Amino acid sequence: MPTPATLNPTAPISGCASGRCGSSSQQLDELDASVTQRVQDHPCYSEEAHKYFARMHVAVAPACNIQCNYCNRKYDCSNESRPGVVSEVLTAAQAVKKTLAVAAAIPQMSVLGIAGPGDALANPERTFETFAGLSERAPDLKLCLSTNGLMLPQYVDKIADYHVDHVTITINCIDPDIGAQIYPWIFWNHRRVTGREASEILISQQQKGLEMLVARGILVKVNSVMIPGINDQHLKEVSRVVRAKGAFLHNVMPLISDPVHGTHFGLTGQRGPTQQELKALQDECAGDMNMMRHCQQCRADAVGMLGEDRGAEFTLEKVEAMQIDEHAAMGRRIALRAAINAELAEKRAARHATNAQVIALHRAAPAPGRAVRMAVASSTGAVIDTHFGHARFFHIIEVTADGVQALGTRAAAQYCGGEADCGEAENTLARTLASLADCEVMLCSRIGIEPWGKLEAAGIRPDGSHAMEAVAPAAQAVWQAMLESGQLADAPAHQRRA
């Protein structure tokens, strides 16, 4: 949603081949390890991932509650979409249907975002209804949203409730005098507020929202539109402040102000930055912050791998006609993701020479030790990020000296459903245990003491010590430890019992 006009409509774009891709693999290595794991299969954040994973935006949020001088609302929010092409605005139900159809056709789909065409949080019912439908029917997809930040503090709890793990806030300034040159007005408390006062409110809401999201562990990326002569010098300060507050990426994007788009800046002759000016500012901000450089300023209804747009294959009409096996599609996505992540983990390991050697040594040795089947509580299959009691399904993997193989997913009988079904808890846990009976290890982010005991009694060893780690390397480490302690010489415990 909130940013400047977009890609030049005539510019050829094609994923990595695009000259716009300036990010390096090093970049993500510099991020905190926990953040790296969370963004590694996010096409918009990881330069590596954007070659393997796909994202889509659904245009459910048409309305906006502020005015930016680089936006003409006759078209989509110019940040995410190509001026002159108005997105097909979807209802939440249509958006859910379209997402399921796309995610069935493109198994690389890992992220669903709401980026407008207006502001996701100026359309809260439509935005959260879409998230509700998808967390129900495609819980493996990561959810993200973009906002101008005006309504952010009010919705942070709701955002956390839906496990949205990436939020993008467009922050162009932290000085209201600069803001007054970018935002002519906002809609606030049922009235229109103009001038400096408008920017004061907007800026304080953005900063408060940023702090609240970070406090809840939600990843925050900040987008800024570089407007020469207005905020270009100031953005270094913005970068420093948002980083200090915990934003994990700062994405500086160029103002695009072609007069044909009819924006205020376009009509008043405000120019955008040159490539050199943009790069210089990105470099200066990078001293303070991890910078994102392969941003493609996608449309609010973009579909597919970054840099490609397969939106035309999934118009409402076509989607309506599609027959989809949602469950099978989810299985395909999860398996593909596990395979890609294993490959990426290997590549990352290879980049760190010492690690690479260790791995090579393990590989070279004649592989002793049998395969171990493990259940993993993970929302995406990539990171061990789920509490045992909250898992709606488990990824089943088989680990050997050679690596990790995905065997599919199994539904959990989710016993931790709140007090209402407490009486049922015993039964449900027993059903979950039965469905995991062939597993020796259960990897999760956390687990209560009660179910811990029951799992152990059933011959499944719970392991919460790899919380928030990538699945493949963590599983491999667990396997290695079992090997070294001599547990892998005999048949699995449950087979011995049987």
Next chain:
Amino acid sequence: MALEIIAGCVNCWACVSLCPHQAIIEAQPHFLIDPLRCTECVDAHATPQCAAICPVEGVIVDELGEPLNPPGSLSPPARVG
């Protein structure tokens, strides 16, 4: 007593969910106000909500055809410096 949306509306949806009486109708070529439902917000808010968020000057008018956001009212002030 009712407001009216006239040509120039860009169908941006901003006003639709704000109307306390669901008086705004999605329509082509531009959105419309149901005159039987619109109260000009006098019963609910200090100012008509649709006019307080509409980004386009001159497209929401009262019974006399006077725009609630007259020309110049929404444009940014002239650049300083």
